[in-house]
Amino acid sequence: MxxxxxxxxxxxxxxxxxxxxxxxxxxxxxxxxxxxxxxxxxxxxxxxxxxxxxxxxxxxxxxxxxxxxxxxxxxxxxxxxxTFADRASALQRGAGGNDAALIGELLQADARNLDRMNDPDILRALLTARDVLAKARHIYIVGLRSLFPAAFYLNYACGMFRQDTTLLAGMGGIFADELRGARKDDALVVFSYEPYARDTVAAVEYAREKGVRIVSVTDSAVSPVAVKATALIVVENATKSLFPSVVPALSVAQTLAALLVAHGGAASVREVRQSEAQLRQFSVYVTATKAT
Incomplete structure (x- = not known):
């Protein structure tokens, strides 16, 4: 059977x-x-x-x-x-026409996922990751397919206060090229769940060969991106949704960015201020006006 x-x-x-x-x-x-x-x-x-x-x-x-x-x-x-088809079938069977109940179950699942991140091992791993990234000459970040939002957020947030991060997005098919300059004093942050994206695993293997320190955010201590990670952050991602929950990975991305700012001193504040000034110059955000 x-x-x-x-x-x-x-x-x-x-x-x-x-x-x-x-x-x-x-x-x-x-x-x-x-x-x-x-x-x-x-x-x-x-x-x-x-x-x-x-x-x-x-x-x-x-x-x-x-x-x-x-x-x-x-x-x-x-x-x-x-398979995703299995997850889709289970989602339909479980819904039973009660959307309110399904919404509640989805929210409760992510609440449990986040609550489990208070585990002492995860907290220690987050602090180790902070130290690795703070000391890195350059930070490479990868998270493909459903985990791209977590990788994008970390790269975007770091871009507000440091200019030494590269998001491995592979636009135009240059995924391998983006990692070519990696060396021993760099770090690679990787977000990857089962089923593990082939390019993500290849990036981790290449980084290992180059002596790059790896921060792995994944769903298992035996996942292919966990081997020899300097900081291993294993998160729960249980959910009834179509893909494993991205919420814990996004939480890690937010937390790492916050930790780096918190320990970045005056230099980080200065960089954030300069970034804000540049965004204002480009009128990136709508200026609030009073209703008349």
Whole structure:
């Protein structure tokens, strides 16, 4: 049996399950990666049920026990079958015509994602990242596809108070060219979730070879962009939406920019002031006027 078969079993039996098993089943549908990676006790804790409920759910679905069910999810994850079509199908099944409930679940998921960023390991990693970036001769930033907003924001914000950042966007097909000048005293900030973009992984591998210090913002300690990272920031990105949540990555981008400004001294304030003056010269923003 594959993961799609398990999802179909859950859908078929869901209405007849006791409330506790329904909660466990809903968590399994919404968080397959967690099932694949974590123990029964850890998953039960996240789902808000007793560990025995996960075992009973597996038995109810025809498995010998939780481990047998988890093996299906592990195979799914290892084979890269977390397709966007699967996510879209799960989104439609979960919506059930109740958009207000769906909105609530999406907001609650991101609230939990952000709350987990208070973990001491993440806080330490953020401080390490700040130190790496503050000392870097040049900062390269990459985040492709759905994570481009996080990379763009960090580059844009840093551009207000320092002139030594490069966004690896690959416009015109020059992605590799943009990283050509990287060297040992530089840093690369990378935003990448599963499924990992090929160019992002290639950029990290090239940076490693050049001795560039890497700040990785990713979804797993074993992701291909996590290896040998000087600062590894592993975020939760669970959501029912079509793509894994970009909110935690954007939060990291905002936090890193804020930390750099906070410790940039008078020079950073001076650069921000000069940037504002230049924006005013170009009339970038609409000037507020009183209504008449």
């Amino acid at each position: 594959d993961k799609r078969g398990v999802d179909e079993l859950i859908a078929r039996h869901f209405a007849g399950l006791p409330p506790m098993l329904q909660r466990a089943a809903r968590y399994a549908v919404d968080n397959p990666k967690e099932i694949a990676l974590n123990s029964m006790r850890a998953v039960a804790g996240s789902a808000g049920v007793q560990a025995s409920a996960m075992h009973r759910l597996a038995r109810q679905l025809g498995f010998d026990g939780y481990d047998a069910m988890r093996d299906v999810y592990r195979t799914w994850l290892a084979q890269g079958h977390a």
